[in-house]
Amino acid sequence: MNLKQLAEHLNLSQTTVSRALNGYPEVSEKTREKVLRAAQELNYSPNARAKGLATGRAHAIGHVLPISDQHEMVNPIFGDFIAGAGQTYSKAGYEVVISLVDDKDEEQAYRSIRNRGNVDGIIVHGPRMTDSRIALLTELGLPFVVHGRASQVSLPYSWLDTNNGRAFQRATEFLLDLGHRRIALINGLEFMDFAHRRRVAYEGALTDRGIAPDPALMRSEEMTEIYGYRSAAEMLSLANPPTGFLVSSMITAIGVRRAIHEAGLEMGRDVSVITHDDDLGYLRNGHDVPIFTATRSSVRLAGMRAAEMLLELIRTPAHAPLTQLMEAELIIGSSTGPAQ
Amino acid sequence: MNLKQLAEHLNLSQTTVSRALNGYPEVSEKTREKVLRAAQELNYSPNARAKGLATGRAHAIGHVLPISDQHEMVNPIFGDFIAGAGQTYSKAGYEVVISLVDDKDEEQAYRSIRNRGNVDGIIVHGPRMTDSRIALLTELGLPFVVHGRASQVSLPYSWLDTNNGRAFQRATEFLLDLGHRRIALINGLEFMDFAHRRRVAYEGALTDRGIAPDPALMRSEEMTEIYGYRSAAEMLSLANPPTGFLVSSMITAIGVRRAIHEAGLEMGRDVSVITHDDDLGYLRNGHDVPIFTATRSSVRLAGMRAAEMLLELIRTPAHAPLTQLMEAELIIGSSTGPAQ
DNA sequence: GACCGCACCCAAAGCGCTTTGAGAAACGTT
DNA sequence: AACGTTTCTCAAAGCGCTTTGGGTGCGGTC
Structure with missing residues (x-):
């Protein structure tokens, strides 16, 4: 079921149906309701690729996991981070795309991600002290938020970090x-x-x-x-x-x-x-x-917040960099005591 | 940089450039080389959405994480599974799309994933004893591989499980x-x-x-x-x-x-x-x-294998269900000893 | 009755790619 | 010289959607 078929079924033009579905004001409430009902019944949902092509937005966020010889381990905190971020994304109608990138061809990879155009923004994981990705992404003009910081990078950029x-x-x-x-x-x-x-x-x-x-x-x-x-x-x-x-x-x-x-x-x-x-x-x-x-x-909360920041950056492209420093709580447990 | 610009730059038609890049035989080696070099230099990589629209393939695999009230925890093995699968995917030029799906509207969600068309297949995580997703996905005709099995489901379907x-x-x-x-x-x-x-x-x-x-x-x-x-x-x-x-x-x-x-x-x-x-x-x-x-x-190996199975199913759509049972090793450590 | 404004709707162009169907050029064959 | 073959190239249609730039018909105003 695609737009054309739905429009034919309703005896309306594709334009009208599209507008009805996307909440444009040029269509009467009666029509809109009819369209929405039909879409529901016929289980129509728009093709994301086509929509993306037409609008220029992918409605997806890229999470890039660096894989290297030095530490090929998958970050155990990644799952929780994604779960937090994912919650925010799905509310906003965004999806998560994961790319595993070998840091040997990092530059190439990020360029390609940008050109392929299937994400609107990126969360950068696992920043190093001096991380070349930040300059690269800034140059590419792709919105991004770093989970963590890169001390040696002096460019302004968006990040969310624990203190x-x-x-x-x-x-x-x-x-x-x-x-x-x-x-x-x-x-x-x-x-x-x-x-x-x-x-x-x-x-x-x-x-x-x-x-x-x-x-x-x-x-x-x-x-x-x-x-x-x-x-x-x-x-x-x-x-x-x-x-x-x-x-x-x-x-x-x-x-x-x-x-x-x-x-x-x-x-x-x-x-x-x-x-x-x-x-x-x-x-x-x-x-x-x-x-x-x-x-x-x-880390789950960090995921949620980072996602919100990134969505904000995507919404208003000229936005100044956002930063957020989260303080850690000090929890007193039974593993500490006075020195003997 | 898009195809059109690249073609203009080379004084060739889009067709020729596209064919050169995708390895079709109708183009001379000399031309192909020239095209490839230019693409490299100008950092061209095709727009995935447009390509997907034209070919009908998304070159992406969906991993659906069920989120429920009963256990909203992110599976700690997910990271490793994805890392294994991701390795296979990236070799084959596929990406990973993650959807967090509340199991209240599971049916709706899978239908929509199918219609949106941004994945060519799905890995089903965390199967229950009687898992309705299997029947649903079969009906939808979307290739899928279950990580695990669903004992109560009698339909034939593709799965990979540990014994x-x-x-x-x-x-x-x-x-x-x-x-x-x-x-x-x-x-x-x-x-x-x-x-x-x-x-x-x-x-x-x-x-x-x-x-x-x-x-x-x-x-x-x-x-x-x-x-x-x-x-x-x-x-x-x-x-x-x-x-x-x-x-x-x-x-x-x-x-x-x-x-x-x-x-x-x-x-x-x-x-x-x-x-x-x-x-x-x-x-x-x-x-x-x-x-x-x-x-x-x-679990990492399981991810790699499941990914291979799914890619095979996508390659040959009429493929009969694939199944794979992995045996666990019994490792003797120091945590066991004779009963006192 | 002519005119205007509004509410509603449509046809068609365009997003960036693939692919079809066909043409031009170069070459060998008779 | 005429003809097929092979090699290379191209214009244009189409994928499913959004969006522009109109059109149509209706009620109200003068």
Whole structure:
């Protein structure tokens, strides 16, 4: 069933039917109603490609997942982010298109996405410290919002980020206030912007209290469970082991917890752990009583907000860049306690 | 840059340029080369909407995520599945379109997806025991592959599934062979087909050995960490607690492990745990030494295979339904041991 | 009765591509 | 020289929609 058939069925022109369906005022209410009813009954819905061709809008948003040799892992937070964003999109009648892009031909890929014209805007995931995509997309004139930031990029651009620096500063201070002096950082990959910010904040908080950051207590890798386990196990067997851990994700923190248990220690008493918590649906940090003391920031909410920002940019093309910094909550759980 | 401009630039007709780009034989090698070079230089890539309109193919695959009140959680395995499928798609020049569909208006949604015409086929996620989508999509004539199966549906249709029954049967027998008699099942939601199959297999394996399944040792919920923790904690405080646990996902198993530790018991010695492991990138079950004894089946691989099947169905429209059953490996880790 | 304005409706062009049906050019064959 | 073949190229139609630039018919005004 297409427009033409629907129009013939109704003995109207395609124009009139199209206008009736799209809410233009040039058509009487009676006609509009008839048209809407028929469309409903005959299960008509317009062909998106044709509509896109005619209007120049795709009614779709691109989410580009960088795939690289360095870390081919799919971001575990991606699902929740998309779920949040998707909710906003579907209200506005937009769809999500996902492209996996090898970062070897990133430039080519983004150019092609632009030319293919099946998205009206892009959400940029996983920004690095110095991310070339921002300049590229600006040049291409394709609306975009970055989830995160790129510290080294000085161009103005739209982004939505969690205040990772503030969160990790507070977390470090929290442990310091409890009397901890040997505090380890189990961080994500530090060419990723968020991880870099976290380390800077952690080091800053330490030095502010006159403590020199100890390289033996800092790790930077992909945030898996195993990584948390190994790092913590190794550090706990040092001559002078840490009494507190700052961890970059719940999954990794779970590995840290495992290492602590295996070392015969108790988390929250012998060793304190504080983690960042993206508030993922399948990995809640406890219901009523949080397990981990954590800096919490909902990635799902971030998705919703980023989507709204992008839709706004698409609606008004000349819009100035939008930015939004979300503060993380500090959640006190049972994984921290005073230093022994 | 569009076809017309490119053709003008080359002093050729659109037809010739189009044919040159799409590898038709009616154009000389010299011309083709010239065209390709120019396209490269001028960064031309065809408008997907227009191409789609003209060819009737969208070169995109739809992944529909059911969202319901019953479980609005985003499937944590979705990311890995998409990553696998995406790899296959991008080789074939296809893209991924994601739709979040509230299962209240499922029928409407699938009809509209079909009419909108921006996907050539669909991967159906999260099939229920009796899933109306299969009949619907068959009727609509839209190619689709189900990730999983729907036991109650007798129509022939294409699916790719892990042999959940066999996996859980083996897992149960493994524990039985170790001397366990009180074996608990911490299952997923049992209106989901995979979870149902797992329970049936578990009960079957028990009764085959003359053990009556005990309802007090069976749970069925969304597979979160907390759920694993609570269920295990409760069961361990029973008068007659289980000595073995069969768990439906790694995340949930981690919760079970936590409960075991908190009860002052040791996993693998006092209590055995065996879990299903989807081999997710961010939640590897150990590198060399697996942590959990597990039935392992890579969801990423499933994504790749399902994508291949779907592309095949799209290529040859009259194709008979394709099916594929993947066997899970039984991985022996340190979370199991002889019953005390 | 002529004129105007309004409400309603339509035909046709155009979005950027593919593809059909056919023509021109170059070449060999008789 | 006339004719077929092969190779290369093109103009134009069509995919399903929106939107422009009118038209038609009706009631009201003078």
